[in-house]
Amino acid sequence: MKQVNEVPKSVLNQLAEVAQQQQESLEALVAFYSQERLLVRLAASSYEDQYWLYGEFLLGTLTNDIKSSSGITLCAKKMVNKESIIKHAFKEISTVKVAEDGVAFVSDEIEVSSSGEEEVQIRIPAQIGHITTYIEIAITLFNSASMAPRKIATASLLNSSSTELLAYPTELIIAHKFNTIYQYPTLEETLKDYYAIYLLASTQNFEGRVLQEAILDTFERHKTTIEKNPPVFSKRFDLDDSKNKAWQQLLTQQVSFAKVQKLVHQFLWPIYNQIEVEDEFFENWDYTCGNWR
Template sequence: MRGSVHSKGSLLLTAWRAPVARPTMDIDLAGKTNNELEDIRSLVGEVCEFATEPDGIEFTAASIEVQRIKEDAEYEGVRVRFNGALAKARIPMQIDIGFEDVIVPRPVEIEYPAMLEFPPPVLMAYPKETVVAEKLEALTVLGLLNSRIKDYYDLALLARLYPFDGNLLAEAIRSTFRHRGTAIDATPVGLTEAFSADPARAVQWRAFVRRSRFESESGLDLDLDEIVAQVRRFASAPLSATAREDAFDLKWRLGGPWA
């Protein structure tokens, strides 16, 4: 399965050793195979039956259910549900697989941290640049209607913890927006005060923080306007440069600024 899918989504924050990873209810993957339901069922079934170190968890291939998601969207995906078990505890699993997206600069090999003293699994995954580019494209398209509050958390965390090469990030932005048919906006509504001041979004953000149980020491239990300001500080320069079709030769060091 390793060459057939690439890991993406919030689970990558754990792989990148982020000290404060948000909880998630599913596994997000990018499919590099065809999206026929029976082929996906077979692929996940092989993983369920793959022999690993005896960690006590069992996955039941016979329980696999597959269905299409985003039926009317340009980029159709597949949702897979199946059951796991640890002793008498039932563990419902969900995998969402998207298709057709571009990955810039290229997929990277990661070691996913193991909870027990077993060798870490080695996976192919999105680079950080594509993660950022896809989230910026989503907040550009959705504007004031954006309810993907978790994306703002992810972007703020990425900006705080990791360095970025401006040229690589700009290329990921250009490629992602072009592939999805989205015009690059130097100042998308989703990064303005009009968005962060919206009462409905503020309520969603507070609910997200409460569910996620962030510690005050993490610096991420801020008001939405502060989080949006952090993301704007990180994203405005590369968005502006790519919107003008200019080169972006700057570097982002931990916490910024671009220099």
């Protein structure tokens, strides 16, 4: 058995091998591994039901489309004195005892700041041997969610066992993004929403009735009007040079916007059509063939 002080060196050696295989920088993989190990501590803590995976990190985890340099995105219910409460929580999370993994979090140097009422940023120093990295966490605060969180498994970089964490409901993610492209179908800022829906529709199965309820709830919360043949479905949008450049920067895999738009339409139109005629939708989405059944 290795002595504890040998573990960081062993971990760095393993990360260096993976970096060479994946043609990634060692620094990027150290950051990603440190994120992973912080989530292991979250799952083992008393806070595991208070902070859910959310946003880009959740999307990447679900679709295996995550970038190693991205930070962690979580969500939590709104709270008073949010900065002090969250800082205290993550000081405790970062010191939770788990199987030795070579990572030491510097809990006394955690930094917390706010962006308005609904977002808090955290910066946590992490050390693996002689390398120090900084974990960036963005926490979105919400009043309530109309659906319960789901447990999902997060992958491990060095083939450790996966970690199960609570995650914001996938159906609500799609509903929020659908509401955005429904209202602003041609804006450059919504390209990322088209792509997110495409990634989920091409990697996940869905129950149509559950997704329909999520969409109805989201439209109601945003006071979105149900229209007949809305532009998001009735028109095809070509990307001009500016939007095409933004699209290429967004992608982690090469896929045309036309292909993305086509799958998004196949995925959402049948549900929207039933909403329009005030009927229920009971089919199930099979991502392997890209159809409702």
